Amino acid sequence: MPPAPWPTPRTVRQAAVLHARLTASGYFLHPPSAHHLLNSLVNCLVPFDPLHLRYALHLFDRMPPSTFLYDTALRACFRAGSSSGDPDRPFVLFRRMRRAGIRPDGFTFHFLFKCSSSHRPHALLCTMLHAACLRTMLPSAAPFASNSLIHMYVELGLAADARRAFDEIPVKDAVAWIMVITGLAKMGMLCDARLLLSQAPMRDVISWTGLITAYSRAGQAKEAVGCFKSMLSEGIAPDKVTVIGVLSACAQLKDLELGRSLHLLIKEKGMLTSENLVVALIDMYAKCGDFGHARQVFDAVGRGRRPQSWNAIIDGYCKHGHVDVARSLFDQMEVRDIITFNSMMTGYIHSGQLREALLLFMSMRRHDLCVDNFTVVSLLTACASLGALPQGRALHACIEQRLVEADIYLGTALLDMYMKCGRVDEATIVFQRMGKRDVHTWTAMIAGLAFNGMGKAALEHFYQMRCDGFQPNSVSYIAVLAACSHSCLLNQGRLYFDEMRILYNIHPQIEHYGCMIDLLGRSGLLDEAMDLVKTMPIQPNAVIWASILSACRVHKHIDLAQCAAEHLLKLEPDEDGVYVQLYNIYIDSRLWENASKIRMLMEERQVKKTAGYSSITVAGQVHKFVVSDKSHPRILEITAMMEEISHRLKSVGYSPLTSQITVDVDEEEKEQTLLAHSEKLAISFGLISLAPNLPVHIIKNLRVCEDCHSTIKLISRLWNREIIVRDRSRFHHFREGTCSCNDFW
DNA sequence: TTAGGGTTAG
Secondary structure, three states: OOOOOOOOOOOHHHHHHHHHHHHHHOHHHOHHHHHHHHHHHHHHHOOOOOOHHHHHHHHHHOOOOOHHHHHHHHHHHHHHOOOOOOOOHHHHHHHHHHHOOOOOOHHHHHHHHHHHHHHOOOHHHHHHHHHHHHHHOOHHHHHHHHHHHHHHHHHOOOHHHHHHHHHHOOHHHHHHHHHHHHHHHHOOOHHHHHHHHHHOOOOOHHHHHHHHHHHHHOOOHHHHHHHHHHHHHOOOOOOHHHHHHHHHHHHHHOOHHHHHHHHHHHHHOOHHHOHHHHHHHHHHHHHOOOHHHHHHHHHHHOOOOOHHHHHHHHHHHHHOOOHHHHHHHHHHOOOOOHHHHHHHHHHHHHOOOHHHHHHHHHHHHHOOOOOOHHHHHHHHHHHHHHOOHHHHHHHHHHHHOOOOOOOHHHHHHHHHHHHHOOOHHHHHHHHHHOOOOOHHHHHHHHHHHHHOOOHHHHHHHHHHHHHOOOOOOHHHHHHHHHHHHHOOOHHHHHHHHHHHHHHHOOOOOHHHHHHHHHHHHHOOOHHHHHHHHHHOOOOOOHHHHHHHHHHHHHOOOHHHHHHHHHHHHHHOOOOHHHHHHHHHHHHHOOOHHHHHHHHHHHHHOOOOOOOOEEEEEEOOEEEEEEOOOOOOOOHHHHHHHHHHHHHHHHHOOOOOOHHHOOOOOOHHHHHHHHHOOHHHHHHHHHHHHOOOOOOEEEEEOOOOOHHHHHHHHHHHHHOOOOEEEEOOOOEEEEEOOEEOOOOOO
């Protein structure tokens, strides 16, 4: 006797009633009835409350097992979402199914892949599932699983695996399938033809879109666009989701031409009703810097735009340096989300407006927004540029306490912060503990070692990076060449400068030339450096001429110094550093008259010398000193320490470099002035207030003077103390009487 | 009696 048409339960109570009726009538073990009950639960209840998953699985455990029931149980796991507890449950179910000898079908794998997309298990497990799918499935059952397989790899960010899954869909067999299907249709077997058609494994718009999205999300935008073109040539029409993926790739490539043609396509097909697509379109125009069109699309959406549209345009303005325009849009927004705040903060940080970024960060709490890993990356970047080590360490503690999810960006930002605060040891620990690294992580490590004066270690890391299969990019080579120049590794520098073009087709930019010219200049090869300046295909900028000028000072090359200074004064007439550098060169060479001309020129042009200062953090508090500073509450102790330093330095035969002082005063006064330099005050304070095992860490806004440099080397030996000084362009690590810069800075 | 791809922040 067929069962009565059972009602569809819409509440747990109704489900329980039906459960009782089925059990009482013996129909609980009748497959269609059992399926009906379980299906209703999965469709109506589980998606709205993951707690009902337990009830559904409880029923499932008591029903006679079948492929369909297992598929339904897996579907239940998927629909309950990732918040429903045990992320391993789908895999446990699958293992049980195999042990019970129940054959999986396309749906089984489909739901397993869907679960894997949301639960993000280990990549190895996904590969094993993929293999099991290939092993056990008939090709005719594949189409359900293949697109979800691609999607799983997309979610895991594994574009190459997504590609492999895509290639496994046998497109060449499509012809054979179509022949069989048309054959059946011609014989009048329309039902069979339709069934076969629904099962034929062919690449459709969804497979292609999956692959395009995979490439786009993995940052392989060229491949994404390549796929899009292949898709069109196979005669498959894109839909709005495809276009979103391709627009995102265009934005990465700054391919405005393709972006515009997509805009035309969107208009033709009337796709502008999708706001997701509108967001992608605004983002593409904004990232390409075409704000006219970006605004046109943005304005056309009108009031009631989603925050995503605002975010896309705000971020575009920030990335192109129009932070004020971005802020005015930010202020007009009614509902801002975490992305809005993070974009705006990042904009401020990259434009050097750290105070504004901090104010925004503090206002996030008022908007009930929790800090996430994007926020922490921004804050770490700010700490790195300020050299704010204690604050950076506090953020590290938040990561360790798992208050934010640690990922590859966060790890890289953390190691970069430690490097920029001169803590190579801590940066190295972060680097070594990172489970996953990418080219940015390696580059941050190499650059960090480079400007901390550890050129050889930097090059060893570069070697290791390539052994690990990472392809260096143009920024990696800037770091490598900077390592060579900071550590005076001339032969290696020449090698890498040629190699980047030959091996990777990376053409040198102004930064690469800058490093190379700096390296040649440091090595005393000023003629060769000038040859490179003359022959390079780019107009030399201020950095290039400043390198030449520095080299001229060290190698006493007055004529070339004058030539470099002339170029610099044309490029940056208001920059006091040039005047000071040239002035010092004249003083070193005892050309007093030229020196005083420079002074007059500065007065004439009203160029003010930037006031030098040094800061040191003790117990979380920043102490700032200027020359001859008497304002510190512990000035008496600091002065006593200064006197002790002076006394001990003299006892080992050190005489102050009073020749650096050009004001007409007696020797003793000159000595006093040198002794009152801000970095020496800060170091004295560090010595009296920090525990003896802690390094003394100073941040200086200008370059360290020669007398201070020699003095600090001696202090590091006499007090057996590590002293780290970050000046405006590099780090000096003083240990046991030597400095990591090898006296060239 | 089961299905499928999405945009914006580091």
